[in-house]
Amino acid sequence: MCYLYTNCVKDSEILVDTKISLTTMLGDQGKYVLRAAIYWGSDHYTVRIIEDNGNLWYHDAIETGPHAIGEGNLQDTDRKFLNSIERPNGSKMIVGVIYCRQEEQVN
Numbered sequence: 001m002c003y004l005y006t007n008c009v010k011d012s013e014i015l016v017d018t019k020i021s022l023t024t025m026l027g028d029q030g031k032y033v034l035r036a037a038i039y040w041g042s043d044h045y046t047v048r049i050i051e052d053n054g055n056l057w058y059h060d061a062i063e064t065g066p067h068a069i070g071e072g073n074l075q076d077t078d079r080k081f082l083n084s085i086e087r088p089n090g091s092k093m094i095v096g097v098i099y100c101r102q103e104e105q106v107n
Helices: 079-083
Strands: 003-007 019-023 029-041 044-050 055-059 069-073 084-087 090-101
Touching: 029 084, 079 090
Parallel strands: none
Antiparallel strands: 003 090, 019 029, 029 044, 029 090, 044 055, 055 069, 084 090
16 A cells, blocks of 8 residues: 655635646656645644445544544535634645545555
């Protein structure tokens, strides 16, 4: 399993791609799927986790303790949904994303 992390520019107009394709300097090509969005605000980090089926989970250890809160499915959201989190304890802007490499389908 190969993971890719990248920082995001703090910009409310950014659109996070849910799937990307990359070619390494060695010519190796791969497709990657968004698996997490990391946020900063209220002096700590929080995360949205995206499952294979698109289900979204929000986790903030201060607010939710050891549990994650279901937020629906990625297919049912606007792409700008991932840009920020509006919570009672303050807003949080996206600062990073994690992609997971899709394994090739073997028939």
